[in-house]
Amino acid sequence: MMKTEEVIEQERRYLLHIYERPPFVLEKGNGMRLFDQEGNRYLDFVSGISVNAFGYGNFEIIKTIEQQAARLIHCSNLFYSIPQVELGRLLAQNSFADKVFFCNSGAEAIEAAIKFARRWGDTQGRRDRRPRYGIVTMTGSFHGRTYGALSATGQPKxxxxxxxxLPGFTIAEFNDLEAVEKAIKEDTCAILVEPLQAEGGVNVSSREFLQGLRHLCDQRGLLLVFDEIQFG
Known part of the structure; x- marks a missing residue:
């Protein structure tokens, strides 16, 4: 087994260095705790950047993965499969959504949301005989590092x-309904907001702001898109 220093050196040599990582090598996990190669224990507050809150070594999850892997690992969404349908039904029946669209990451979900919104806006625009592709987003927002998601992000850094x-995004002040209303233009098709901004500094939207956005979208004929990748 490679020592910690060797792993770090090999990572710098062979992997594109994007993130600054702490100087230890994780080896295993159990429950809420992680262990590095040298036996040090860590309490995990990162949880896979807020998307893996089930802990490590969960027997039921391991058993389910093993059983499914033995039957069918991946066949893409070009084909029907029972687990895909069952998960879709579970999500739809326990959320606001009528239908779901499965993605591989949060950034991909936002890219899909942008495309859905603009596709809808294109249809509405042809009916109204005016282009509708603009999306209003918020200061302090972070929607991902892919091109569309990055363009929607309200943090220049x-x-x-x-x-x-990517053009077509207007940034409005977070938690300021009046500012959002002023940012709406003739070509606007949607408003994109995080109910809880994480990368922006753990900024919580007020109930009045979110309810106001819903009313505003209904009134102006716009889509309201929630980015709940970390909030959910």
Whole structure:
């Protein structure tokens, strides 16, 4: 087994260095705790960047993965499969949604949401005889590092060096309904908001703000898109 220093050196040699990592190598996990190669224990407050809250070594999860892997690992969404349908039904019956669209990551979900919104806006625009592709997003927001998601993000520090960005996004002040209303233009098709901003500094939207956005979208004929990747 490679020592910690060797792993770090090999990572720097063979992997594209994107993130600054702490100087230890994780080896295993159990429950809420992680263990590195040298036996040090850590209490995991990261949880896979807020998307893996089930802990490590969960027997039921391991058993389910093993059983499914023995039957069918991956066949893409080009084919019907029972687990896919069952999960879709479970999500739809226990959320606001009528239907679901499965993605591989949060950024991919946002890219899909942008495309859905603009596709809907294109249909509405042809009916109204005016283009509708604009999306209002918020200051302090973070929607991902892919191109569309990055363009929608309301923090210039993440966008520096990647211009020109995808056009059609207008940034409004977070938690300020009046500012959002002023940001709506003739070509606007949707409003994109995080109910809880994480990368922006753990900023919580008020109930009045979210309810106001819902009313505003209903009134102006816009889509309201929630980015709940970390909040959910």
């Amino acid at each position: 993440f966008q520096k060096g990647f211009g020109p960005l």
